[in-house]
Amino acid sequence: MINTILLDLDGTVLPLDMDLFMTIYFNEMSKVFNDLPDHEMVVKNIWAATDAAVKNTEKITNENAFMNAYSELIVGDLEEHKRRFEKFYDEGFLQTKQSVVENEWIKKSINILKDKGYNLVLATNPIFPMKAIYHRIKWAGFEPSDFSYISYFEKNHYCKPQIKYYEEVLNSISKKPEECMMVGNDVQEDMVVGKMGVKTYLITNHMLHRTQEPIVADYKGTYEDFYRFVDKLPAITK
Numbered sequence: 329m330i331n332t333i334l335l336d337l338d339g340t341v342l343p344l345d346m347d348l349f350m351t352i353y354f355n356e357m358s359k360v361f362n363d364l365p366d367h368e369m370v371v372k373n374i375w376a377a378t379d380a381a382v383k384n385t386e387k388i389t390n391e392n393a394f395m396n397a398y399s400e401l402i403v404g405d406l407e408e409h410k411r412r413f414e415k416f417y418d419e420g421f422l423q424t425k426q427s428v429v430e431n432e433w434i435k436k437s438i439n440i441l442k443d444k445g446y447n448l449v450l451a452t453n454p455i456f457p458m459k460a461i462y463h464r465i466k467w468a469g470f471e472p473s474d475f476s477y478i479s480y481f482e483k484n485h486y487c488k489p490q491i492k493y494y495e496e497v498l499n500s501i502s503k504k505p506e507e508c509m510m511v512g513n514d515v516q517e518d519m520v521v522g523k524m525g526v527k528t529y530l531i532t533n534h535m536l537h538r539t540q541e542p543i544v545a546d547y548k549g550t551y552e553d554f555y556r557f558v559d560k561l562p563a564i565t566k
Contacts, residue, residue: 330527331564332503333441335475336512337452337461339534341434342468343551346534349427356420360412366403373401378455382487390454391482417460428467431533433551435469437558442474445564450475451497451510453517454484477501488517494524509546511554519545529554 335341338349354371361370380397381390388396399406441448452461458480462472472478477500479493486493498505505525512518515530515537522528522544530548537543547557 330507330509330561331445332447332449332501332508334449334451334497334508334510334521334526335438336510336514336518337450337464337468339513339536340511340518340531341438341450341470342464343429343431343434343534345427345429346536349424352424352426353421356423357416360416360420361409364404369401373398376401381455382490384486385490385492387485389482390484390487391457394455394481413457417457417463421460422463425463425467429534431551433555434531437551437555438470438474440555440558441561444558444561446561447501447503448475449497449501450478451494451512452479453488454479454481454493455487457481458483488514489520491520491524494521494526498524498526515539515543515545519543522546529557 338344339346357374358367358370361367366373377394377398381393384390384393386393395406395410398409402409438448450461450465458478461478461480465472465475465478477497479497484493484496486496494510498508509527509529510518510521511529511531513531513534513536515535516539517536519528519530528545528547530543530545531551531554532548533551549557
């Protein structure tokens with residue numbers, strides 16, 4: 329029986345205009361590095377290091393995988409760059425809140441799941457630091473304590489769409505695939521967990537689908553459809 333709901337963050341728990349988010353994100357990030365000799369390469373270097381972290385299959389944290397790649401690309405001191413990243417996530421990153429799109433249905437759905445006793449896991453792609461994820465949880469109208477487990481940059485060792493990412497999450501929460509459902513808006517990154525036997529629900533608002541391959545999901549629908557779906561789910565007996 330399903331007793332655990334894994335939830336993606338961006339485009340799922342937190343409805344976003346992703347194009348606007350990325351524009352603000354990199355504009356604000358660039359400001360933090362604009363006095364360094366290689367400042368014009370910052371965005372390119374971040375993308376390259378993120379790609380390395382996403383593709384990493386060694387059991388090192390995503391933070392280490394990112395920084396190992398990033399250190400090979402930059403001019404200057406890595407520790408100085410780390411300090412500037414910290415400053416960015418405390419200040420400039422907060423401007424990305426402008427990209428949030430209000431949608432009450434997802435809030436209502438998660439509150440119903442909480443009331444019914446489901447174990448809620450925030451299975452967000454861990455390419456952002458913990459503080460950035462915590463900011464966005466609060467923008468969605470929740471607290472980190474609403475989730476029994478949250479994946480993030482400094483803790484996790486793999487990224488979506490690797491199955492290893494989902495294996496790590498399920499191992500960490502001591503759950504079997506048949507006890508879980510993954511809810512997300514990204515066909516490639518979120519629905520892939522169906523290969524493990526986890527049930528999947530594709531949110532079609534803000535849907536991301538990067539290929540022409542058929543969409544494989546156990547359920548799919550809008551935020552309002554998802555609300556009706558969770559409203560019919562049985563309560564969990566403690």
